[in-house]
Amino acid sequence: MKYLIVGPSWVGDMVMAQTLFITLKQQNPDAKIDVLAPAWSGPILQRMPEVHRSIEMPLGHGKLNLGTRKKIGHSLRVEHYNQAIVLPNSFKSALIPFWANIPIRTGWRGEMRFGLLNDIRALDKEQLPLMVERFVALGYPKGQAMPSPLPRPQLQVEPASVDSALHRHRLQVDAPILGLCPGAEFGPSKQWPAGYYGEVALNLLKQGWRVWLFGSEKDRQITTEIMSYIPDPHRERCCNLAGETTLADAVDLLSKTTTVVSNDSGLMHIAAALSRPLVAVYGSTTASHTPPMNTNSKTLWLKLECSPCFKRECPLGHHNCMKQLDPDMVMAAIEQLGREQHESLIGVHQE
Incomplete structure (x- = not known):
């Protein structure tokens, strides 16, 4: 065929x-x-x-x-x-x-x-x-049952390509790395507030992590705003890659992250297909249609009466679906992912 x-x-x-x-x-x-x-x-x-x-x-x-x-x-x-x-x-x-x-x-x-x-x-x-x-x-004859569970997307990266991207962007992997994907091509209604991203980033920077911000040139404004919430002593461990990488580089560099926090976006699905521990933040959309497919992800959604609206901008003007989803909820999800990963590694060693 x-x-x-x-x-x-x-x-x-x-x-x-x-x-x-x-x-x-x-x-x-x-x-x-x-x-x-x-x-x-x-x-x-x-x-x-x-x-x-x-x-x-x-x-x-x-x-x-x-x-x-x-x-x-x-x-x-x-x-x-x-x-x-x-x-x-x-x-x-x-x-x-x-x-x-x-x-x-x-x-x-x-x-x-x-x-x-x-x-x-x-x-x-x-x-x-x-x-x-x-x-x-569409890959099966009409009416034929599909397999369950469905296979998951699994992008494969080449180590040499990853090393080249790290060298090109002068990035170090000597500590846990938090990847932030704060952009959303669809519109601002899908974007978690920059200040919230900044609070999560600063929290982990204080614990010795590094932070990489991903996105296109269109996302440079919000990633720059996130950087503004990082005090000078910690900013040297924070790298704003928005608009600086090709899509190929973004895929390869995301593969090196320890945990990713993302809006509902294309980069979220890339992180999931790289099996990165992932916290996906939903507001105007819902994970019931396009969830991350990896097993090591947490989706956060407040289920407000007004959401999902699927609008590019909040039709009510308050953006509560994102504003009321506070940084503590994301930090709790990151910590839970870390515990689950630790328990999984212990289980592998015991076997």
Whole structure:
């Protein structure tokens, strides 16, 4: 079997798509899986051993450009794919597999895709509440039961690549490392307050930890604000990496963290796929749809009457879903993760 997967446009969704790749390989270990995806996703796909190759999608999110899509589709005919699985629900995402003449084209009903898809599924959101369940279901014949539990995303990093990133950014790993991921591409409603991140960071810096702040250039403002809460004597053990790293470097450096605290974001899913002890802070969204998939994570959500609202900004103007989730709750979760990790290591030694 040779598959073409049309990948999603968001970092977290791309990480979760690995569950589908794993299940396809479980069904057919010799299967070849190519993923059509934006260029930024290359470093993530390269760290998924199930993926044969990534094919760059040159069009940005939301751009139709029929001529380019048709050209890409025609160019892929020589690959003789057996099946295409289209993960996005948009009309335009189903065009390239159609023009590539792929005989089986699978996807959820989505936007008027009859004819473009010939293995079209009707999604029951109550039966499949998790994003990963919806991805995996497309890898099985219609109506067939899925495995339980589902496989978890597991990104694999190369030690040489990790060492290179550490050297390039002049980072030391001589102490426990707290990774902070305070950004959220979706909007400010998903962001835990900078002062709270600063309080947690300072607490652990006083215990001898190092702190690395991750994010894109867009997150530089909030990471700089977090740094402002760190007094000078401790700031030298705190490194603001937002906007300074490639996505590849961010993945490799997150693999060296001792614990990660994150909003509901793409970096949260990367940390989970690296099996990092993780505290995931939810406010306007909920873990009932896109939770971290690792077993060593804690999700914090206050379940206020007004949440989840799934809005980019708090429609009520108070942001209580995040403001009332105080730093003590996150510190308690970090300490619990530490105890569980310690007990797990003791159990391994006893065995």
